Amino acid sequence: DAGITQSPRHKVTETGTPVTLRCHQTENHRYMYWYRQDPGHGLRLIHYSYGVKDTDKGEVSDGYSVSRSKTEDFLLTLESATSSQTSVYFCAITPRILTDSYEQYFGPGTRLTVT
Amino acid sequence: QQPVQSPQAVILREGEDAVINCSSSKALYSVHWYRQKHGEAPVFLMILLKGGEQKGHDKISASFNEKKQQSSLYLTASQLSYSGTYFCGTEAQGGKLIFGQGTELSVKP
Numbered sequence: 001d002a003g004i005t006q007s008p009r010h011k012v013t014e015t016g017t018p019v020t021l022r023c024h025q026t027e028n029h030r031y032m033y034w035y036r037q038d039p040g041h042g043l044r045l046i047h048y049s050y051g052v053k054d055t056d057k058g059e060v061s062d063g064y065s066v067s068r069s070k071t072e073d074f075l076l077t078l079e080s081a082t083s084s085q086t087s088v089y090f091c092a093i094t095p096r097i098l099t100d101s102y103e104q105y106f107g108p109g110t111r112l113t114v115t
Numbered sequence: 116q117q118p119v120q121s122p123q124a125v126i127l128r129e130g131e132d133a134v135i136n137c138s139s140s141k142a143l144y145s146v147h148w149y150r151q152k153h154g155e156a157p158v159f160l161m162i163l164l165k166g167g168e169q170k171g172h173d174k175i176s177a178s179f180n181e182k183k184q185q186s187s188l189y190l191t192a193s194q195l196s197y198s199g200t201y202f203c204g205t206e207a208q209g210g211k212l213i214f215g216q217g218t219e220l221s222v223k224p
Contacts, residue, residue: 042117042202042214043157058211090156102206103147106156 003027004107006091012113019078021110023091025071031094032074033104034058034066036087043090049074081114088112116140118205120215127193127222135188135218137203146179146186147204147212150197157202160188190220198222 003026013019023032033048035058045058047066055066063085065077078085091107118139125133137146145164149157163179163186174191190197200219204212 040216042216043204044214045211048211059213102145102212103159103162104149104204104212105159108156 004091004093004105006089006107006110008110009108010111012115013081014115015082016080019081019112021076021089021091021112023074023076023107025074025093027093027095028071029093029095030071031102032068033092033094034064034074034076035090035092036060036085037090037109038087046076046089078112081112083114086112086114117213118203118215120201120203120218122218123216124219125221127220129195129222129224130192133190133193133220135190135201135203135220137186137188137205137215139184139205141184141205141207143179143181143184143205143207145206146177147206148177148186148188149202149204149214150199151202151217152199160201193220193222195222195224 005024007022030051034046035043037043044060046060046064047058049055049068052068067075089110092104094102094104118137121136127133145162147162148160150160151157161177165181177188179186198221200217202217203215206212
């Protein structure tokens with residue numbers, strides 16, 4: 001258990017409203033990631049963080065922003081939700097305890113529906 | 116660029132073997148394998164590093180051909196619990212994974 005929680009677990013919102021998803025970890029891991037998962041596309045990286053206030057874009061970052069003011073929390077914000085952002089969102093961490101490689105452990109996911 | 120997995124889906128009987136392939140057009144530092152059951156989060160299975168050894172986990176093992184930029188996941192004597200969608204994730208540099216589209220594996224009694 002990598003100690004990752006996501007909130008909310010389910011959310012329905014209307015087009016044009018802002019939405020913030022939270023990822024919380026208890027192990028002080030430096031690296032955190034946000035992915036979205038859609039049928040036929042696998043997992044696609046939205047944004048990631050390599051430390052407090054250090055973030056970078058992934059492959060599908062348009063329409064999303066992130067913030068990390070504390071090690072344990074990584075927030076994903078949809079500034080103005082659109083129906084194309086209906087998806088399942090996963091947060092992940094990398095412990096990097098024994099190796100220099102980046103095996104990832106995922107939170108339980110948030111199912112977001114934009115109507 | 117997204118790695119390509121094959122096959123897209125496979126149906127097995129308990130006890131049968133399966134191979135899932137993952138191919139990338141980029142030079143790779145490592146390849147990761149994950150399994151996801153319906154409605155759940157992906158779960159890390161194993162990682163293969165450039166220059167490293169073939170990995171194994173119970174009856175699931177994997178190989179990594181650096182020159183061909185390919186990896187294969189081998190499931191031996193499949194069990195019902197092996198059902199799920201398998202994803203490879205390729206790492207070119209810097210810890211960012213790019214995942215394949217997934218291979219859906221169904222094991223029937």
